[in-house]
Amino acid sequence: MKKIVLLHICCGICASSVIERLRADGFEVVGFFYNPNIYPSEEYQRRLQVVRNVSQYLNLQLLEGEYDHNRWLLLTNGMDREPEGGIRCEVCFQMRLKETWKTACELPHMPYFTTTLSVSPHKNALVINRIGREIDDKSFLVYDFKKQDGFKKAMEFSRQHSLYRQGYCGCEYSKQV
Numbered sequence: 476m477k478k479i480v481l482l483h484i485c486c487g488i489c490a491s492s493v494i495e496r497l498r499a500d501g502f503e504v505v506g507f508f509y510n511p512n513i514y515p516s517e518e519y520q521r522r523l524q525v526v527r528n529v530s531q532y533l534n535l536q537l538l539e540g541e542y543d544h545n546r547w548l549l550l551t552n553g554m555d556r557e558p559e560g561g562i563r564c565e566v567c568f569q570m571r572l573k574e575t576w577k578t579a580c581e582l583p584h585m586p587y588f589t590t591t592l593s594v595s596p597h598k599n600a601l602v603i604n605r606i607g608r609e610i611d612d613k614s615f616l617v618y619d620f621k622k623q624d625g626f627k628k629a630m631e632f633s634r635q636h637s638l639y640r641q642g643y644c645g646c647e648y649s650k651q652v
Contacts, residue, residue, distance in 0.1 A: 478502045479503045479587065480497060481505050481538075481578060481579040481582065481588045482494065482505065482507060482588070482589055483571055483572060483591065484506050484507060484526055484591050485590070485591050486641065487522070487526040488529070488629050488633045489594045489620075490506060490526065490629075491633070492620065493625065494506070494529075494533050495628070496618075496620060497589075502587070505538065505585070506538065507539075507540060507575050507578055508538070509541075510542075511542055511543045511544050511546055512570075514544060514650070516542070519645075523539070525639050547570065550566055550567075555648050557648075564602075564644075568602065572588075573610055587615070588607075588611075589618060593618055594621055594625045600619035600621065604617045604619070
């Protein structure tokens with residue numbers, strides 16, 4: 476069986492170096508853009524377009540999840556004062572990783588899933604990997620994509636292709652910081 480992984484993509488820029496790393500590690504990669512945390516919807520559409528462009532540059536099959544910001548708001552209700560990197564972020568990671576896992580389970584021959592989230596220097600790879608393993612320890616691929624210059628390579632890819640680079644993680648609470 477081929478080593479195929481469903482890659483949760485938080486943004487196109489982060490995806491660039493992660494896709495290249497997974498391919499170098501022998502995986503066939505299918506992208507999955509699922510980010511109901513992103514606000515406002517215009518920002519969501521802008522980031523989705525960047526992911527589509529990156530998918531074309533890297534010849535990546537891309538699946539697009541539902542944008543249901545109200546679901547995200549319900550899950551994070553009352554957490555607006557949580558600090559960046561706190562419990563609200565963990566709830567957000569869990570929501571997106573769980574949906575990625577469900578999607579992988581529904582696809583034929585999709586034994587693995589992982590996420591681009593750990594490439595960001597602002598995200599805690601230990602927390603992300605713990606959540607992924609809690610969802611499914613056998614199929615979640617543990618990575619810290621910051622390592623081996625993952626973030627630096629993503630920034631170089633962004634400059635090379637003149638890609639839009641967002642200034643906040645995506646949710647309205649991080650935008651206010």
